[in-house]
Amino acid sequence: MLRGFLTGFLFLCLTGTFYAADTESVRIRVSKKSVSMGTSFTLEVYTVSPIIESKISFSGKEFIVFQTPKKGQFRYHYIAYMGASRYTKSGKYPLKVDVHLADGTWFRESVKMTVRHPKKKVGKVRLSQDKKALSKDTKSLQKESSVIGKGFNTLTPVSYFKQGFKLPAKGRVSSKFGKMRLYNSGVSSRHAGTDIANKVGTPVWAPNHGRVILSESFKVHGQTVMVDHGFGVVTIYNHLNERFVREGQVLATGDLIGRMGVTGLVSGPHLHWGMSVQNVRVDPMKWVK
Ligand SMILES: [Zn+2]
Numbered sequence: 001m002l003r004g005f006l007t008g009f010l011f012l013c014l015t016g017t018f019y020a021a022d023t024e025s026v027r028i029r030v031s032k033k034s035v036s037m038g039t040s041f042t043l044e045v046y047t048v049s050p051i052i053e054s055k056i057s058f059s060g061k062e063f064i065v066f067q068t069p070k071k072g073q074f075r076y077h078y079i080a081y082m083g084a085s086r087y088t089k090s091g092k093y094p095l096k097v098d099v100h101l102a103d104g105t106w107f108r109e110s111v112k113m114t115v116r117h118p119k120k121k122v123g124k125v126r127l128s129q130d131k132k133a134l135s136k137d138t139k140s141l142q143k144e145s146s147v148i149g150k151g152f153n154t155l156t157p158v159s160y161f162k163q164g165f166k167l168p169a170k171g172r173v174s175s176k177f178g179k180m181r182l183y184n185s186g187v188s189s190r191h192a193g194t195d196i197a198n199k200v201g202t203p204v205w206a207p208n209h210g211r212v213i214l215s216e217s218f219k220v221h222g223q224t225v226m227v228d229h230g231f232g233v234v235t236i237y238n239h240l241n242e243r244f245v246r247e248g249q250v251l252a253t254g255d256l257i258g259r260m261g262v263t264g265l266v267s268g269p270h271l272h273w274g275m276s277v278q279n280v281r282v283d284p285m286k287w288v289k
Helices: 002-015 129-135 138-152
Strands: 019-022 026-030 034-036 040-047 051-058 061-063 066-068 076-083 091-101 106-116 122-125 172-175 180-183 188-190 193-197 203-205 210-217 223-230 233-243 256-260 270-277 280-282
Touching: 026 091, 026 106, 040 051, 040 091, 051 076, 076 270, 076 280, 138 210, 138 223, 138 233, 210 233, 223 256
Parallel strands: 034 106, 122 180
Antiparallel strands: 019 026, 026 040, 040 076, 051 061, 051 091, 066 076, 091 106, 172 193, 180 188, 193 270, 203 256, 210 223, 223 233, 233 256, 233 270, 270 280
């Protein structure tokens, strides 16, 4: 007991922002205890025996942990990439971890998390007449959002990606993650990704290893590609001019996905780059080294 307490205490002292809880057979680590909009964090679970059942929840959503090949004194290592939705209100939320091990151990812990979602300035988006009509096409928007939502919910139990994502395109950031946007059609939304603006035809590359899970032409989202990076991490590329990949294709960092365009609901040529962790949209720029 004392040893466990001391190890946990030492852990906190050494790592500062980390939270660690100890028992003889389970240790958990949370990479951040305070998150702001678009920031993701990890929950790591170290165990002496395999997890046979887990219930992990945070800010009204359930998450799962994936086993990694990493081994240590605890033998088994699991990880979950997590985040708070951009519509979550600022406040304190518990991260509840409940795991049941094959050796019969039940482990339960609640970590106090702080969500700080600052109010973002409202940006106005001027759309041309035809794009304005498109922004009111809620039927297409709903249909496309449902297909895209399924893509974001991909939970592949292996990780293809390596630490440090690359930028998928050259250009300037024209709209940051989380920004409130009011269209002249009256529709408003909180930006679900990062916009990189440049000329039509600018190459768009895979920012990391992954597998193409969607390559389609949409009315509102434009020509779109989605890439599964594994462990619940998925990226999306919208408003492309051309697509060079097909569903199922395995990509390596730097592979050409397509070219930047003005397809779908846009006011100018740009790439909308989005990312999600277990279906929670996060800022991909925070994953770029
Ligand atoms: Zn965008």
